[in-house]
Amino acid sequence: MELIYEKSRPGRRAGLVPRPDIPRADVPPGLRRATPPRLPEVTEQELVRHFTALADRNFGIDTGFYPLGSCTMKHNPRVNERVANLPGFRDLHPLQEDEGAQGALELMWRLQRYLAEITGLPGVSLQPAAGSQGELTGLMLMRAYFTDRGEGEQRDTIVTADTAHGTNPASVTMAGYKLEKVATDPRGNLDLADLRTKVTERTAGLMLTNPSTLGLFDEGIEEVAEIFHGAGALLYYDGANLNAVVGRSRPGDMGFDIVHINLHKTFSQPHGGGGPGGGPIAVRDSIEPFLPAPQVVCDDDVFRLDHDRPKSIGRVRGFAGPFGVFVRSYAFMRAYGPELREMSEAAVLNANYLLARLRDVYDLPYDRLCMHEFVLSARNLKREHGITALDVAKRLMDFGIHPPTIYFPLVVPEALMIEPTETETKERLDQLVDAMRQIAREAAEDPELLRTAPHTRPVQRLDEVRAAKEPVVTHSFGTSAVSATGAEA
Amino acid sequence: MGYVSLTDSDRSSMLEAVGVSSIDHLFEQIPAGVRFERALDVEPALAEAEITRLLEELAARNAHTGIELSFLGMGVYDHYVPAVVDMVLSRGEFLTAYTPYQPEMSQGVLQAIFEYQTAICELTGMDVSNASGYDGCTVAADACFIAKHATGRSKVVLAEAVNPMVRQVVKTYAPGFGLEIVEVPHRNGATDPDELGTAAADAAAVLFQQPNAFGVLEDAPALAAAAGESGALPVAHVDPISLGVLEAPGAYGCAITIGEGQGAGNFQSYGGPHYGFLAARANLIRRMPGRIVGETVDAAGRRGYVLTLQTREQHIRREKATSNITTNQTLLALGGLVYLSWLGPQGLVELGETCISLAEYAKERLGDAGFATVFSDQPTFKEFAVRVGQDAREVIRAARARGVHPGYALGRDYAGLDDALLVAVTEKRTRADIERLVEVLTAVAG
Numbered sequence: 001m002e003l004i005y006e007k008s009r010p011g012r013r014a015g016l017v018p019r020p021d022i023p024r025a026d027v028p029p030g031l032r033r034a035t036p037p038r039l040p041e042v043t044e045q046e047l048v049r050h051f052t053a054l055a056d057r058n059f060g061i062d063t064g065f066y067p068l069g070s071c072t073m074k075h076n077p078r079v080n081e082r083v084a085n086l087p088g089f090r091d092l093h094p095l096q097e098d099e100g101a102q103g104a105l106e107l108m109w110r111l112q113r114y115l116a117e118i119t120g121l122p123g124v125s126l127q128p129a130a131g132s133q134g135e136l137t138g139l140m141l142m143r144a145y146f147t148d149r150g151e152g153e154q155r156d157t158i159v160t161a162d163t164a165h166g167t168n169p170a171s172v173t174m175a176g177y178k179l180e181k182v183a184t185d186p187r188g189n190l191d192l193a194d195l196r197t198k199v200t201e202r203t204a205g206l207m208l209t210n211p212s213t214l215g216l217f218d219e220g221i222e223e224v225a226e227i228f229h230g231a232g233a234l235l236y237y238d239g240a241n242l243n244a245v246v247g248r249s250r251p252g253d254m255g256f257d258i259v260h261i262n263l264h265k266t267f268s269q270p271h272g273g274g275g276p277g278g279g280p281i282a283v284r285d286s287i288e289p290f291l292p293a294p295q296v297v298c299d300d301d302v303f304r305l306d307h308d309r310p311k312s313i314g315r316v317r318g319f320a321g322p323f324g325v326f327v328r329s330y331a332f333m334r335a336y337g338p339e340l341r342e343m344s345e346a347a348v349l350n351a352n353y354l355l356a357r358l359r360d361v362y363d364l365p366y367d368r369l370c371m372h373e374f375v376l377s378a379r380n381l382k383r384e385h386g387i388t389a390l391d392v393a394k395r396l397m398d399f400g401i402h403p404p405t406i407y408f409p410l411v412v413p414e415a416l417m418i419e420p421t422e423t424e425t426k427e428r429l430d431q432l433v434d435a436m437r438q439i440a441r442e443a444a445e446d447p448e449l450l451r452t453a454p455h456t457r458p459v460q461r462l463d464e465v466r467a468a469k470e471p472v473v474t475h476s477f478g479t480s481a482v483s484a485t486g487a488e489a
Numbered sequence: 490m491g492y493v494s495l496t497d498s499d500r501s502s503m504l505e506a507v508g509v510s511s512i513d514h515l516f517e518q519i520p521a522g523v524r525f526e527r528a529l530d531v532e533p534a535l536a537e538a539e540i541t542r543l544l545e546e547l548a549a550r551n552a553h554t555g556i557e558l559s560f561l562g563m564g565v566y567d568h569y570v571p572a573v574v575d576m577v578l579s580r581g582e583f584l585t586a587y588t589p590y591q592p593e594m595s596q597g598v599l600q601a602i603f604e605y606q607t608a609i610c611e612l613t614g615m616d617v618s619n620a621s622g623y624d625g626c627t628v629a630a631d632a633c634f635i636a637k638h639a640t641g642r643s644k645v646v647l648a649e650a651v652n653p654m655v656r657q658v659v660k661t662y663a664p665g666f667g668l669e670i671v672e673v674p675h676r677n678g679a680t681d682p683d684e685l686g687t688a689a690a691d692a693a694a695v696l697f698q699q700p701n702a703f704g705v706l707e708d709a710p711a712l713a714a715a716a717g718e719s720g721a722l723p724v725a726h727v728d729p730i731s732l733g734v735l736e737a738p739g740a741y742g743c744a745i746t747i748g749e750g751q752g753a754g755n756f757q758s759y760g761g762p763h764y765g766f767l768a769a770r771a772n773l774i775r776r777m778p779g780r781i782v783g784e785t786v787d788a789a790g791r792r793g794y795v796l797t798l799q800t801r802e803q804h805i806r807r808e809k810a811t812s813n814i815t816t817n818q819t820l821l822a823l824g825g826l827v828y829l830s831w832l833g834p835q836g837l838v839e840l841g842e843t844c845i846s847l848a849e850y851a852k853e854r855l856g857d858a859g860f861a862t863v864f865s866d867q868p869t870f871k872e873f874a875v876r877v878g879q880d881a882r883e884v885i886r887a888a889r890a891r892g893v894h895p896g897y898a899l900g901r902d903y904a905g906l907d908d909a910l911l912v913a914v915t916e917k918r919t920r921a922d923i924e925r926l927v928e929v930l931t932a933v934a935g
Contacts, residue, residue: 001600003600003603003604003607004604004830005604005607012833013832013833013835013836014571014573014830014831014832014833015571015831015832015833015836016836017832017836017839017840017843017916018843018916018917018919019839019843020843020846020847020919020920021920022846022847022850022920023846023849023850024842024846025842025845025846025848025849025850026734026842026845027706027734027735027841027845027868027870028706028868030708030710031706031708031709031710031735031736031868032734032735032736033732033733033734033735033736033737033740033838034736034740036733036834036835036837036838037608037611037612037732037733037737037834037837038611038834039608039611039612039829039830039832039833039834039837040829040830040833041833041834041835042830042833044573044831047573047827047830047831048573048576048577050830051576051577051580051601051827052580053597054583054596054597054598054600054601055577055580055582055583055597056582056597057596057597057600058582058583058586058594058595058596058597058598059582059586059594059595060581060582060583060584060585060586061581061585061586062581062582062584062585063581063582063585066585066586066587068587068590071587073585073587074492075492076584076585077492077537079537079540079541081579081584082541083540083541083544083545083548084758085575086544086545086548087548087553087555087556088545088547088548088549088550088551088553089544089548089551089553089758089759090553090756090757090758091553091554091555091567091756091757092551092552092553092554092757092758092759093553093554093559093561093565093567093757093759093894094565094757094759094760094761095561095563095565095897096551096552096561096759096894097885097886097889097894099889100551100552100557100889100894101551101552101759102550102551103546103547103548103549103550103551104547104551104759106547106550107544107547113531114531117529117530117531118529120525129623129624129627129761129762129818130623130814130815130816130817131815131816132803132813132814132815132816133623133627133813133814135813136665136813139665140661140664140665143664143665165803165804166802166803166804166805166806166807166810166815167803167804167813167815169803169807169808169810170803170806170807170808170810170812170813171813172808173808173809173810173813174634174662174665174666174812174813175665176664176665176666176667177665179808216518217518217519219518219520221520221523222520222522222523245519246529247525247528247529248516248519248524248525249516249519249523249524249525250523250525253523253525254523255523262816264816268492270584270585270820271585271586271587271588271816272583272584272586272818272819272820272821272823273583273584273586273587273588273589273595273598273601273819273820273823274586274587274588274589274598274602274620274780274816274817274819274820275588275621275762275816275817275818275819275820275821276761276762276816276818276819276820276821277816278762292661313661314657314658314660314661315626315654315657315658315661316627316658316661316662317623317624317626317627317658317761318564318565318624318625318626318654318655318658318749318760318761318763319565319654319759319760319761320759320760321760321761322760322761322762323758323759323760323761323762324756324758324759324761324762325761325762327544330544331540331544333531334532334534334535334540334543335491335492335534335535335537335540336491336492336534337529337531337532337533337534337535338528338529338530338531338533338534339491339534340491340529340531341528341529342491342493343491343492343493345512345515345516346493346494346495348512348515348516349495349500349503349504349507349512349515350495350503352503352507352509352515353503353506353507355507356506356507356508357506368518369507369509369514369515369517369518371518393591394591394593397591397593397594402591402594403591403594405590408804422492422493422494422495423492423493423494424494425494425495425499426494426495426499426502426503452788454593457593457594457596458593458596459592459593459596459787459789459791459793460593460787460788460789460791461593461787461788462592462593462785462786462787462788462793462794462795463785463786463787463788464785464795464797466785466786467783467784467785467795467797468783468797468798468799468800471617471774471781471783471797471798472783472784472785473603473606473617473618473774473781473782473783473784473797474603474606474607474610474616474617474618475603475604475607
């Protein structure tokens with residue numbers, strides 16, 4: 001379809017701006033813009049139609065099942081949107097005096113209490129903007145903690161699992177640490193023998209997802225914690241998979257010292273096509289003094305932002321965090337209360353049900369009960385029919401189901417990582433099972449059907465090599481190499 | 490309870506399919522020593538009507554800009570957000586989608602991001618934009634990281650007249666990035682190009698803000714030139730609302746342009762979520778952090794869009810990635826695209842003119858009432874500093890008691906400005922609002 005710039009006609013417009021009856025002022029001539037930006041010139045009706053057409057070409061949880069592993073694509077309750085848009089929240093300026101923001105501060109304080117109880121770690125900062133920023137903040141906290149103890153120079157290495165999300169090693173680099181990788185054992189746990197050789201007096205800490213990206217709880221987690229704490233190092237919990245264990249196990253009790261929580265996964269902030277997120281962190285008392293400033297505190301039922309935190313690492317983003325996300329997640333938690341435990345139980349049951357019904361047609365690299373997600377491999381289809389995980393994913397689209405995460409974690413070839421979440425009904429799960437079993441049959445009977453899939457989407461497979469080789473990342477305003485209708489100019 | 494989908498009968502048939510007798514059995518892989526055996530100590534579950542009432546009660550305890558006449562700015566502004574933004578952002582296909590890893594399922598958001606990238610490049614005069622950063626602070630740290638790797642230098646120069654929060658975030662990131670931070674003080678509310686140029690020797694990047702934290706219009710072309718002469722990358726932090734009337738940083742030699750997008754299409758929301766934008770010269774594209782959408786064709790030759798240059802990113806490059814960012818602010822950036830499309834080029838120019846005219850009017854009326862501007866000979870855009878003759882925090886308290894929030898107390902961040910208020914005037918303020926501000930300030934501090 002056309003770009004909005006291609007629908008633009010000079011002189012058209014949607015919105016009008018107030019023009020008050022006051023003397024007209026202007027910027028100094030030397031700073032005045034010479035040529036206005038070529039923003040779209042469209043009527044509001046065409047604007048609405050354009051974005052409606054784009055929405056029609058997009059697939060969300062509202063459209064259908066979205067079992068994207070590690071992403072926790074659960075239903076986004078609409079009451080959360082409504083309350084986040086209350087004027088008292090939506091139109092509140094972040095620099096309003098604390099006296100004029102007591103409701104917002106109390107909400108944040110209550111959210112902190114929930115997160116502390118869920119994680120088993122008492123000190124909470126809501127500031128990080130997303131999981132990856134929570135990770136980076138956690139590593140900054142480790143640096144501050146060790147610097148305070150005079151071990152800042154000595155401890156220069158962070159250990160991650162070979163199953164880790166890509167954000168973990170990337171965060172390690174951004175935080176200025178060296179990276180050490182530890183292998184996974186045949187049951188999908190951290191390889192303790194390998195681990196023991198890699199934890200030294202130079203180790204600052206471990207970053208671990210538990211359950212791992214294989215959807216498996218690390219059965220040796222207590223020993224892992226002993227190894228790190230025994231070496232004077234810290235443990236960081238990547239909370240991407242927290243949806244598996246809420247009310248069933250707490251990172252603080254597992255031995256983790258710092259944890260981030262993805263509010264946009266476990267606590268239902270809508271993903272928005274790639275954000276916003278929220279990545280609060282919770283820490284042990286010994287690390288609390290280093291948390292970012294400001295912190296929300298409560299003295300005698302009066303709430304305030306505490307900027308006076310001498311040992312703080314500083315601020316990691318503007319203001320006190322993505323507040324609109326807090327409203328949605330707090331509303332979500334209040335709908336469950338202590339029954340948040342049932343949320344995780346249903347997520348785990350749904351995943352195990354899918355696993356039980358698919359394990360005979362796809363390879364299962366780690367044969368255990370899973371937690372909230374599991375990883376299959378399409379290597380049997382590849383070996384027998386030349387069909388890849390990518391082909392399976394693309395064909396699944398024709399059944400009106402978003403594909404699972406593919407080719408991750410890296411330790412599993414032809415990986416299909418499936419996370420159903422607790423909000424899908426048994427009928428939806430059965431539809432996925434039926435579709436994936438049919439695809440496995442098609443791999444044998446009509447492999448070309450899979451290699452050319454999808455057949456029912458607005459576009460077929462796209463040439464990603466071409467996109468990367470000569471990147472076209474903005475509209476060219478009339479000199480495009482590719483026309484809107486498809487034929488190359 | 491909550492939003493769980495399973496009935497009792499579903500549970501029993503599914504447990505049977507799994508081959509276990511109970512839910513507890515599924516959790517036996519958690520070692521006994523780390524199982525959580527008690528109930529979570531939180532309040533009982535609420536029904537939707539009760540959640541709504543609870544949140545309404547909390548919201549009612551906030552003095553928002555619909556009930557208090559506000560002149561607060563300093564990075565977040567009460568600009569008008571058109572209804573069409575709400576309409577687009579509430580479409581479930583956008584709201585409830587993940588990052589577009591599967592392009593055939595996500596052409597809508599991919600095309601929207603491509604259109605957003607185009608709008609940001611048009612505003613800033615840059616060649617390439619990413620799909621958004623967390624906010625106007627973190628994109629500054631991103632820009633420094635790009636500059637460090639592009640120049641092989643590790644010093645970063647920050648003008649003191651850059652928003653204090655932006656500088657604080659850069660400083661927080663600096664140790665991990667291996668950056669040395671040098672700050673150049675403001676002179677009468679503006680940055681001196683010679684002083685900035687001297688500090689820029691051997692620097693990777695020089696960051697200034699236009700208009701700056703005091704609302705003052707810097708001689709931005711001179712600052713960019715001073716930075717560029719020493720081989721440092723000039724980085725401009727700009728207000729998108731100003732870019733209809735103010736020259737684009739690309740036209741005066743900046744290598745990277747960043748900013749806070751909130752004023753263009755997002756509500757204030759007590760500080761977030763908003764979007765930060767980051768755009769650069771074409772030669773820096775492979776060092777950019779975050780998602781970038783590129784145009785391509787499908788197997789039938791039809792135009793389509795994909796996430797591109799993913800070899801920069803954490804899920805491919807891991808520890809060698811240009812950034813750890815994954816979730817960004819796509820929905821808020823979409824709000825920005827809808828807003829800018831609603832406004833159009835003429836609307837953006839008129840908006841800039843309205844803001845500067847209202848701000849000048851407010852400055853004059855306050856001046857008439859005896860409140861002098863702090864940096865009186867400096868041109869400003871939509872925000873300016875004014876002296877109130879006593880501790881500005883006390884003045885704010887007294888003015889708020891009369892229903893007016895007169896601005897931000899600059900003494901919170903800058904020495905010697907305890908009696909200064911930073912007053913922001915958007916197009917939502919009227920002539921009568923400004924009269925009211927003058928009246929209240931006169932009453933409490935006149």
